Amino acid sequence: MKTQADVIVIGAGPGGSAAARYLASEGFDVIALEKAHYPREKVCGDGLTPRAVKELQLIGLPTPREEGWIPNHGLRMVGGGHRLEFPWHDLDA
Structure with missing residues (x-):
């Protein structure tokens, strides 16, 4: 097992x-x-915000649909008998 590195x-x-x-x-x-x-x-691993996906792409990680990277268009919260939906903001940069 490796035990030394520049960064851990x-x-x-x-x-x-x-x-x-x-x-x-x-x-x-x-x-x-x-x-x-x-x-x-x-719990929070079932979806990423568009900004998080963009960061993954910026560091060179692919996000292919055939491997389950399905874009979503907003956030849905369900709890206490209520259901709220919000669209994601467009990313300008």
Whole structure:
């Protein structure tokens, strides 16, 4: 098991994984640590905002539809007998 690196990222969720991938692409020796076993349940992991998907694409990660990357057009919240829906804002940049 590798125990030394230039950078050790604690937590391999969306943010940690993106940081580790970006640093590795810049030439750093990176270890990403995660306490859970994959695949894992993650409440907020069933969808990403358009801005988050754009960031993934900016660091070179593909988001192909055939692998389950299905664009959504807004946010739906359901709870307490209520249902609210909001469209995503357009990304200008």
